[in-house]
Amino acid sequence: MIEKFEKLDEEKRQNILRAALNIFAVKGYKDASTNKIVKEAGISKGTLFYYFKNKEGLYHYLIDYSLEVIKKEYIRHIDYTTLDIIKRMENNSKIKYQYFQKYPEVNYFLSTVLYSELEHLPTSYQEKFQDLIQTSLGKMSKQEKTQENLFKEHINPEKAARIIELSIEGYFAELAETFKQNQVKAINFDTLWEEFDEYLDTLREIFYKPFEEE
Numbered sequence: 001m002i003e004k005f006e007k008l009d010e011e012k013r014q015n016i017l018r019a020a021l022n023i024f025a026v027k028g029y030k031d032a033s034t035n036k037i038v039k040e041a042g043i044s045k046g047t048l049f050y051y052f053k054n055k056e057g058l059y060h061y062l063i064d065y066s067l068e069v070i071k072k073e074y075i076r077h078i079d080y081t082t083l084d085i086i087k088r089m090e091n092n093s094k095i096k097y098q099y100f101q102k103y104p105e106v107n108y109f110l111s112t113v114l115y116s117e118l119e120h121l122p123t124s125y126q127e128k129f130q131d132l133i134q135t136s137l138g139k140m141s142k143q144e145k146t147q148e149n150l151f152k153e154h155i156n157p158e159k160a161a162r163i164i165e166l167s168i169e170g171y172f173a174e175l176a177e178t179f180k181q182n183q184v185k186a187i188n189f190d191t192l193w194e195e196f197d198e199y200l201d202t203l204r205e206i207f208y209k210p211f212e213e214e
Contacts, residue, residue, distance in 0.1 A: 002061065005051035016041045016048070020062055021105035025112045029059055029120070063113060063125055066106045067132060074099040075136055083147035085161050086200050086208070089168055097193050107189075150208050160207045171199060 005013065019041035024032045034055055038045050052058040077095045082088040100107045118126060148157040178187065 001051045001053075005061075008051075012043075016043065016051075017062070017065065018105050020058060021066070021109040024059060024062060025105065025108035028112060029055075029117055032059075034058075060125070062109060063121075063128070066110050066113075067128060069103055069106050070099065070110065071132065071135070073103060075132070078136065084150055085146045085164055086203055089164075090197070090200055093193065093196055097189075100189055152207065152209050155207055164203055164207065167199075167203065171196070 005016075008016075016037075020037050023037045023040065027033070032055070034045060034048060037058075038048050041048075048058070052061060074096055079088055079091040079095070082091055113121075114129065118129060146157060146161045151157045151160050175192065
């Protein structure tokens with residue numbers, strides 16, 4: 001009955017999606033209650049299971065839906081043309097942040113799945129997440145050469161760019177640990193992005209020429 005769910009009035013469909021995404025994000029698959037989902041969505045349990053065979057079917061649908069959203073709203077828009085490597089990272093972070101703001105429930109849900117539930121999913125879904133990561137990395141690998149004249153005279157641009165990349169990777173690895181140890185909905189993403197901007201400014205001060213020298 002997935003086809004009938006797709007043809008629902010958009011507002012009703014989104015209410016069901018938001019409710020289900022929120023409950024699964026907060027509780028995880030095992031502890032998520034379909035009773036709470038239908039109550040939050042304002043529908044009957046019979047209606048929910050009319051569209052989705054069971055709790056597992058709903059959960060898998062939400063994963064597929066969320067992966068399509070992140071591909072459309074974030075992966076597709078990744079910037080790989082800007083020559084300033086720090087600016088490029090800043091651009092991509094803003095794209096990601098806009099996606100977070102537009103689809104907060106999707107972000108919370110996918111974060112919970114990725115950091116807490118993935119190992120318990122069927123192999124086919126683990127492969128879907130791996131494909132998403134590889135697609136993102138593939139776009140990143142297309143990035144143009146870094147603009148060398150941005151760096152201070154005594155700094156090797158190629159090595160500096162690599163240090164910057166490793167620094168950013170380390171930063172996000174640390175965030176991943178934060179996501180694993182805390183409920184994702186309890187995390188203040190506004191604060192995280194402000195901190196990330198400050199981090200980028202520090203990298204500019206370390207590696208780039210002062211603005212007036214450019």
